Amino acid sequence: MGVMKRLTGIVQAKANKALDRVEDPRETLDLSYEKQIEQLAQVKRGVADVATARKRLELQAQQLQSTAAKLQDQARQALAQQREDLAREALSRRAGISTQLEGLKTQHDQLVQQEQKLIVTTQTLQARVESFRTQKETLKASYTAAQAQTKIGEAVSGISESMSDTGMAMQRAQDKIASMQARAGAVEELLASGALPDMTGSSDPLQAELDKTSQQSQIDLELAQMKGALAPPPPSGALGAGTSSEPDTVADDASPGEVVDAPHAASNPSAPDAAPAEAATRPADGQGGPPGGAPAEELFSLGEQAAQQ
Amino acid sequence: MIVRILGEGQYELGGDPLEELEELDAKLLHKIEAGDEPGFHEVLNKAFEKVRGSGTPVDLSRIVPSDLTLPQPDASLEEVRELLASEDTGEA
Numbered sequence: 001m002g003v004m005k006r007l008t009g010i011v012q013a014k015a016n017k018a019l020d021r022v023e024d025p026r027e028t029l030d031l032s033y034e035k036q037i038e039q040l041a042q043v044k045r046g047v048a049d050v051a052t053a054r055k056r057l058e059l060q061a062q063q064l065q066s067t068a069a070k071l072q073d074q075a076r077q078a079l080a081q082q083r084e085d086l087a088r089e090a091l092s093r094r095a096g097i098s099t100q101l102e103g104l105k106t107q108h109d110q111l112v113q114q115e116q117k118l119i120v121t122t123q124t125l126q127a128r129v130e131s132f133r134t135q136k137e138t139l140k141a142s143y144t145a146a147q148a149q150t151k152i153g154e155a156v157s158g159i160s161e162s163m164s165d166t167g168m169a170m171q172r173a174q175d176k177i178a179s180m181q182a183r184a185g186a187v188e189e190l191l192a193s194g195a196l197p198d199m200t201g202s203s204d205p206l207q208a209e210l211d212k213t214s215q216q217s218q219i220d221l222e223l224a225q226m227k228g229a230l231a232p233p234p235p236s237g238a239l240g241a242g243t244s245s246e247p248d249t250v251a252d253d254a255s256p257g258e259v260v261d262a263p264h265a266a267s268n269p270s271a272p273d274a275a276p277a278e279a280a281t282r283p284a285d286g287q288g289g290p291p292g293g294a295p296a297e298e299l300f301s302l303g304e305q306a307a308q309q
Numbered sequence: 310m311i312v313r314i315l316g317e318g319q320y321e322l323g324g325d326p327l328e329e330l331e332e333l334d335a336k337l338l339h340k341i342e343a344g345d346e347p348g349f350h351e352v353l354n355k356a357f358e359k360v361r362g363s364g365t366p367v368d369l370s371r372i373v374p375s376d377l378t379l380p381q382p383d384a385s386l387e388e389v390r391e392l393l394a395s396e397d398t399g400e401a
Contacts, residue, residue: 002334003341003393004312004356007378010396011315117316124318124369131370157374161313169316172381 012157014164025152029136032159036129039166043122046170050115053177057108061101068097081213107180114173121169132159311367312360313375317382320364329359330377341390349386357382 015035071094078086132155139152310327313319322330333356340349356379367373380389 002331002377003337003389004330004334004377004379006393006396007315007380007389008313008375010392011313011378012374127369128372132372135370135372154374155372158372161374161378162372165313165315168381172316 008161011164011168012161014167015160025156026140028156029140029152032156032163033129033132033136035163036125036132036159039163039170040122040125040129043118043125043166043170046173047115047118047122050111050118050173050177053180054108054111054115057104057111057180061104061108064097064101064104068094068101071097081217083213086213110176111180114176117169118173121166125166128162310377311373311375312364312377312379314357314360314379315381315384319367319373319375320360321367322360322364324363326359326363330356333359334377341386341393344386346386349389353380353382 015032071090075087075090075094078084078090135155139155310322311319312322312330333352336352337349337356340352360379380392
């Protein structure tokens with residue numbers, strides 16, 4: 001038998017199985033109507049699910065954008081510090097994010113396509129369910145006529161076919177969404193754990209150095225400003241927190257050695273210590289990025305990580 | 310004759326196209342068995358063209374079973390193969 005004929009049998013049998021158990025064809029009509037109503041609700045839920053998945057991707061893209069903007073800022077900072085090597089590193093990471101954004105865009109396009117398909121499916125199904133409701137009553141009313149029995153049989157086969165077609169369309173959409181969500185979930189985990197921006201900081205000494213030197217030069221700048229503005233210097237703990245990422249090297253590199261109290265700050269990473277460090281990194285990092293929450297969070301995570309190491 | 314394109318809808322066809330569809334059907338089976346994905350899509354696309362071009366869409370209010378069924382236009386060979394395989398497991 002040809003493929004096309006076999007497919008017809010398979011598709012009809014899929015939904016027929018649920019309807020076969022009913023003895024009275026009139027009940028079969030009612031049951032298949034109920035099944036269609038159920039299916040309609042499922043498809044509507046499906047549309048909502050795709051929309052949720054799409055919005056999730058959009059949110060992730062925004063987060064990646066923020067990270068990219070931040071890396072660009074870091075590259076600028078590095079260049080300002082005459083560290084082209086670090087700038088290069090930051091930009092290459094930024095390129096990596098750009099690749100990920102491209103991947104997200106492909107997924108997003110596919111989701112939009114699925115969403116549109118499901119919306120059309122919902123409309124089609126809605127129309128069919130309404131039309132079936134009136135037809136089944138007509139068929140039931142004329143059930144005694146022998147001809148009507150054949151018609152009922154045909155209607156049931158026809159509706160079974162439509163239902164499994166819709167069911168398959170739903171299944172395909174769900175499969176696609178599931179695989180996309182798995183991938184999107186991986187990106188989300190990276191973002192949530194801070195691994196995406198901080199992978200940078202923790203696994204790469206160059207990036208750590210950039211963070212450190214940029215923090216340090218900002219602290220030097222603040223120090224200079226404070227020295228200029230005030231006669232007595234502020235408590236040393238605040239300054240120490242900012243340089244606490246690498247206490248040893250900081251102590252070696254820092255020019256105003258007497259104010260660097262890094263070992264003390266590292267052993268006491270309390271809130272008052274951490275706050276000025278964040279404030280110190282904020283102005284430079286915030287330059288390019290939007291004023292939303294995401295860049296700020298990334299700043300926080302970098303600061304915390306530096307304090308932990 | 311009623312032909313369904315999965316995920317798309319039903320079309321009513323009459324006259325000559327039927328022979329051509331049967332020919333395409335035989336080729337399609339051959340491509341599936343050979344695992345020839347490009348050939349599979351080529352044959353399938355011809356079938357879609359024929360059905361859409363020669364057929365008229367069946368009104369939604371008409372509830373009729375199909376005589377022939379074509380896979381979803383974006384279905385892969387593997388997907389169709391799996392669907393055909395469900396014939397054995399599904400009806401057991």
